[in-house]
Amino acid sequence: MRCRGKKGVAVQYATALFLILVLNFFLPRMMPGDPFLILSADSENEVISVLTEEQRQYFISYYGLDRPVYEQFASYIFSVARGDLGESIYYKVPVWEAIWTRLPWTALIVLGATLMSTVAGVLLGLFSARRRDSPADKMLIVGLISFAEIPSFLLGLVILLAFSVKLKAFPLAGAITPFAHYSHPFDALWDIGYHAVLPIITLSLTQLTGIYLLTRNTLVTVMTRDYIRTARAKGIGERLVWTRHALRNALLPVVTRVGFMIGMLMGGAVLVENVFSYPGVGSLLRSSVIARDYPLIQGIMLVMAFSILTVNYLVEIVYERLDPRTSSCEAV
Amino acid sequence: MAEAVCEAWRQEKEASFKAAQKAAKMAGFRAIKADLNIVSKNEETLRGLLAAALDSICDSIGRFSPAGKMGIAGLLLIVFIAVFAPFVTFYDPSAISGMSLEPPGPDHILGTDELGMDIWSQICYGTRMSLVIGLAVAMISGVGGGFLGLMAGYMGGNWDKVLLRTIDITMALPSFPLLIVIAAFLNPSILNVILVLVFLSWAKPARVVRSQALAMKKQQYIISARLYGAGPVYIIRRHIMPEALPLIFVSILNISSYAIVAESGLAFLGLGDPTSKSWGMMLHYATSFRSIYFTPYWQWWLMPPLIALIFLLLCLAFIGRDMERIVDPRLRSRGGQ
Numbered sequence: 001m002r003c004r005g006k007k008g009v010a011v012q013y014a015t016a017l018f019l020i021l022v023l024n025f026f027l028p029r030m031m032p033g034d035p036f037l038i039l040s041a042d043s044e045n046e047v048i049s050v051l052t053e054e055q056r057q058y059f060i061s062y063y064g065l066d067r068p069v070y071e072q073f074a075s076y077i078f079s080v081a082r083g084d085l086g087e088s089i090y091y092k093v094p095v096w097e098a099i100w101t102r103l104p105w106t107a108l109i110v111l112g113a114t115l116m117s118t119v120a121g122v123l124l125g126l127f128s129a130r131r132r133d134s135p136a137d138k139m140l141i142v143g144l145i146s147f148a149e150i151p152s153f154l155l156g157l158v159i160l161l162a163f164s165v166k167l168k169a170f171p172l173a174g175a176i177t178p179f180a181h182y183s184h185p186f187d188a189l190w191d192i193g194y195h196a197v198l199p200i201i202t203l204s205l206t207q208l209t210g211i212y213l214l215t216r217n218t219l220v221t222v223m224t225r226d227y228i229r230t231a232r233a234k235g236i237g238e239r240l241v242w243t244r245h246a247l248r249n250a251l252l253p254v255v256t257r258v259g260f261m262i263g264m265l266m267g268g269a270v271l272v273e274n275v276f277s278y279p280g281v282g283s284l285l286r287s288s289v290i291a292r293d294y295p296l297i298q299g300i301m302l303v304m305a306f307s308i309l310t311v312n313y314l315v316e317i318v319y320e321r322l323d324p325r326t327s328s329c330e331a332v
Numbered sequence: 333m334a335e336a337v338c339e340a341w342r343q344e345k346e347a348s349f350k351a352a353q354k355a356a357k358m359a360g361f362r363a364i365k366a367d368l369n370i371v372s373k374n375e376e377t378l379r380g381l382l383a384a385a386l387d388s389i390c391d392s393i394g395r396f397s398p399a400g401k402m403g404i405a406g407l408l409l410i411v412f413i414a415v416f417a418p419f420v421t422f423y424d425p426s427a428i429s430g431m432s433l434e435p436p437g438p439d440h441i442l443g444t445d446e447l448g449m450d451i452w453s454q455i456c457y458g459t460r461m462s463l464v465i466g467l468a469v470a471m472i473s474g475v476g477g478g479f480l481g482l483m484a485g486y487m488g489g490n491w492d493k494v495l496l497r498t499i500d501i502t503m504a505l506p507s508f509p510l511l512i513v514i515a516a517f518l519n520p521s522i523l524n525v526i527l528v529l530v531f532l533s534w535a536k537p538a539r540v541v542r543s544q545a546l547a548m549k550k551q552q553y554i555i556s557a558r559l560y561g562a563g564p565v566y567i568i569r570r571h572i573m574p575e576a577l578p579l580i581f582v583s584i585l586n587i588s589s590y591a592i593v594a595e596s597g598l599a600f601l602g603l604g605d606p607t608s609k610s611w612g613m614m615l616h617y618a619t620s621f622r623s624i625y626f627t628p629y630w631q632w633w634l635m636p637p638l639i640a641l642i643f644l645l646l647c648l649a650f651i652g653r654d655m656e657r658i659v660d661p662r663l664r665s666r667g668g669q
């Protein structure tokens with residue numbers, strides 16, 4: 001662990017966010033051409049009306065493009081801070097609204113995958129550590145490590161081909177059955193869960209290994225400590241020693257790992273959603289890429305980057321609270 | 333009055349101190365220059381360095397596990413296919429050489445795609461794309477980042493502080509969203525993809541090598557070498573480089589699989605270079621094909637690039653894991669793998 005104060009961490013994340021905003025602001029301005037070229041040519045109706053110089057000037061000053069760059073940048077920052085991300089060209093709605101309607105689906109699979117990979121990873125880690133160096137332990141390690149090397153969208157394609165296309169056990173696409181009428185709210189929940197299972201399994205398989213290895217290795221180290229020997233000497237039984245004494249102390253690094261995992265899962269969800277045609281932010285991104293809907297692409301990027309940065313920042317702060325050792329400065 | 337005198341005295345002292353510092357710095361620079369001269373005069377240096385690197389690589393391959401050896405064999409096979417792509421295929425990858433969506437048969441080993449292009453040819457030529465992107469990104473950011481880390485770690489001072497801050501900020505950037513937005517705005521040529529990936533991945537090798545250099549600088553034998561009058565370039569080349577090279581090599585392997593995944597992911601989203609044949613673009617076209625899962629086409633259109641990508645990544649991963657194990661003996665005693 002390197003020594004960084006609370007302030008240093010805050011400055012680091014703030015700078016990263018600022019860099020992203022700068023990039024978001026300058027990227028469109030670095031592209032060739034200007035926005036009024038497209039306004040002056042309407043290819044669909046074969047009407048090609050060239051803007052007169054006067055009209056061009058009017059538009060440029062109307063959109064504030066004649067103001068100095070720093071002024072434009074400041075107004076951009078203010079509008080982003082107010083939550084105004086612009087207007088989607090393709091969907092003709094505010095960008096924020098387009099993202100907002102898709103966000104719950106992404107949140108569902110990301111949180112589902114976080115929960116599933118944490119629980120499964122810790123349990124498997126416990127299982128493996130108790131049977132250290134047995135054939136089951138070795139097989140688990142080799143199998144899970146190989147899974148972790150396959151990126152989520154390729155794994156997702158394999159799972160989709162196996163379970164939905166070949167076995168026809170799970171739906172191919174979507175988050176709910178189209179045109180379905182539910183007689184009971186429980187049916188609706190069942191339907192949503194049924195559609196979300198494969199994306200959640202895919203996402204969690206990629207992160208499971210990290211949690212599993214971390215739990216297993218920390219448990220193995222913790223079990224050599226003196227207090228474990230003391231607990232055993234008290235005669236409280238092997239089960240309690242593992243759960244109450246060992247697992248509790250091994251969970252601390254897992255907490256950080258889970259936090260950082262959420263950020264990685266959000267990145268992975270973008271691709272996995274497209275594999276399963278799941279209607280979250282990721283598939284919105286793909287359709288906006290195909291439609292070249294630049295304001296929407298930028299908005300999605302900004303929302304994702306902001307949430308990843310926020311989660312990671314919170315994790316660092318929380319971790320410092322949980323483990324005071326990290327805040328004490330060691331020599332670099 | 334007394335205060336003024338005091339102030340003057342302090343300033344004078346500071347000035348003399350600074351001059352001494354400057355002189356020391358100048359001496360340091362001169363030492364580097366002299367050292368560089370010796371290095372450049374000694375022609376065998378580069379060859380010697382390369383030979384040493386090759387030796388260490390060969391030595392570590394001997395200690396590979398069976399999985400690692402399989403990985404190397406697989407990687408060699410892939411490199412072979414990439415280099416000799418025109419000799420192992422029968423058609424040009426972007427020539428329409430058959431009917432649309434032909435199943436695998438004697439004419440087309442793996443069938444044809446929607447436009448009647450041979451899929452085996454596309455796979456073979458796509459190998460080049462993946463390997464070039466992986467290798468280029470990994471070499472530039474591994475060697476460049478490693479060099480920056482080495483310099484910063486060894487020289488210390490303000491450069492080190494600046495580099496450390498930059499590394500921290502770069503590592504905090506969420507890479508995938510950034511990658512998407514930059515690729516969407518720049519035109520998606522191979523060069524742009526490589527540059528963006530380098531920008532996002534140089535920080536890790538820099539950090540690893542920096543801490544290694546920092547730790548080694550305090551070692552007894554390096555201090556004694558310096559006291560015997562060895563210049564910084566000599567020490568870095570003779571003592572620190574051999575220790576840092578394996579670390580750089582491991583991060584080159586890791587970065588190359590990261591780059592391959594990122595490129596195919598971008599292409600899968602539709603942000604790849606439309607004129608190029610790559611595995612990611614094949615996945616993109618196949619999954620964009622309407623109702624492909626209700627037809628048998630996925631069996632010969634979607635499966636080959638999928639299997640090829642997974643195969644390449646697993647090979648790289650097996651090699652990387654063995655390298656890591658050999659480079660870092662601590663891992664073995666940690667009770668883990």
